[in-house]
Amino acid sequence: MPTDLLKWTPSGLYCEPGGFFIDPWRPVERAVITHAHSDHARFGSNRYLCASDSEQLLRLRLGASICLETLPYGKEITLGGVRVSLHPAGHVLGSAQIKIEKEGYTAVVSGDYKRQPDTTCDAFEPIRCNLFVTESTFGLPIFHWSPSESVADEIVEWKKRNEALGRSSLLFAYSLGKAQRLMGLLGDRCGPIYLHGAMEATTDAYRVAGRSLPPSLPVRDAPVGTRWNEGIIFAPPSAQGSPWIRRFGETSSAVASGWMAIRGTRRRRAVDRGFVLSDHVDWAGLLQTIRETEAESVWVTHGFSNIVVRYLSEQGVDARTLETQFVGESPESREDA
Ligand SMILES: [Zn+2]
Ligand SMILES: [Zn+2]
Numbered sequence: 001m002p003t004d005l006l007k008w009t010p011s012g013l014y015c016e017p018g019g020f021f022i023d024p025w026r027p028v029e030r031a032v033i034t035h036a037h038s039d040h041a042r043f044g045s046n047r048y049l050c051a052s053d054s055e056q057l058l059r060l061r062l063g064a065s066i067c068l069e070t071l072p073y074g075k076e077i078t079l080g081g082v083r084v085s086l087h088p089a090g091h092v093l094g095s096a097q098i099k100i101e102k103e104g105y106t107a108v109v110s111g112d113y114k115r116q117p118d119t120t121c122d123a124f125e126p127i128r129c130n131l132f133v134t135e136s137t138f139g140l141p142i143f144h145w146s147p148s149e150s151v152a153d154e155i156v157e158w159k160k161r162n163e164a165l166g167r168s169s170l171l172f173a174y175s176l177g178k179a180q181r182l183m184g185l186l187g188d189r190c191g192p193i194y195l196h197g198a199m200e201a202t203t204d205a206y207r208v209a210g211r212s213l214p215p216s217l218p219v220r221d222a223p224v225g226t227r228w229n230e231g232i233i234f235a236p237p238s239a240q241g242s243p244w245i246r247r248f249g250e251t252s253s254a255v256a257s258g259w260m261a262i263r264g265t266r267r268r269r270a271v272d273r274g275f276v277l278s279d280h281v282d283w284a285g286l287l288q289t290i291r292e293t294e295a296e297s298v299w300v301t302h303g304f305s306n307i308v309v310r311y312l313s314e315q316g317v318d319a320r321t322l323e324t325q326f327v328g329e330s331p332e333s334r335e336d337a
Helices: 052-062 148-164 178-186 197-208 243-248 283-293 305-314
Strands: 007-009 012-015 020-022 030-032 047-051 068-071 077-079 082-088 096-102 105-109 131-136 168-172 193-195 232-235 251-256 273-275 297-303 318-321
Touching (some): 047 052, 052 068, 131 305, 148 168, 148 178, 178 193, 193 197, 232 243, 297 305, 305 318
Parallel strands (some): 020 030, 030 047, 047 068, 193 232
Antiparallel strands (some): 077 082, 096 105
16 A cells, blocks of 8 residues: 555544545544534534535535535545545445545545445445445344335334324434435335424435435424324434424334344334334445455444454455444444444
């Protein structure tokens, strides 16, 4: 590798010859952002660069007045002494892998990504590279995702049963990404879709970016006498247990998350149902992706990195762990799983 193309620093991943950080934790001069989730996009940097599809979401999260440049997927620019381009990561709208090239050596930083189809964002694009920096949120063999259509069928069945029993269906999902993916998957099969206020702006951003979503109505705009059990209510996990949910009468609650694949999570989260749906890659998808990059070096971050590194090392891959700052924090508490 050309000397110090990518370095691990207390502020995050640093490309010294390019003069930029990727998803830095601390304010820096120039930040290249993989996507708008709060564990990747942070306040205080002087200049930001992100994929064009991410612009509105990033401004929503960091403020309309941030100094922000955008780049369409696949377009190459030169920063300092390196060539940089952004490529779809398939995680949420505008999510990007960062490709960095210098003297014939290529590094790709995945950000969060998934390999399952998702109509609400561009599909992950495998890129051949020398160094691949991958997330590993669900990097354990126990994580295996069913097709999202079958998860959607389960949700439709749950809602129908709730309706028959006179209960409202309250589905907790993250406001950026998961909620819109679920809306796209369900269409009108659950009746009217009602949104918690925290989801309105992010959902609008998807529509502005040209992603087709079924109609939705903010909960606060629903007419008096709305029969909530005839539709489905989307809310962020933070709304759980709040007085906001009293208006729906008797409810059945559910969470849609990759963590629902672990026994006991549903009980710990105190919901009636758990649906296993993740915007991250599962174990098989992770290994497949690493193979497709043909990278001779792999750096693993965000999640079960030690386990993934041990597995890759046994396969003869030059792999190492990048410690994130989330040590000690439950991975379930992160925004985007
Ligand atoms: Zn993340
Ligand atoms: Zn994310």
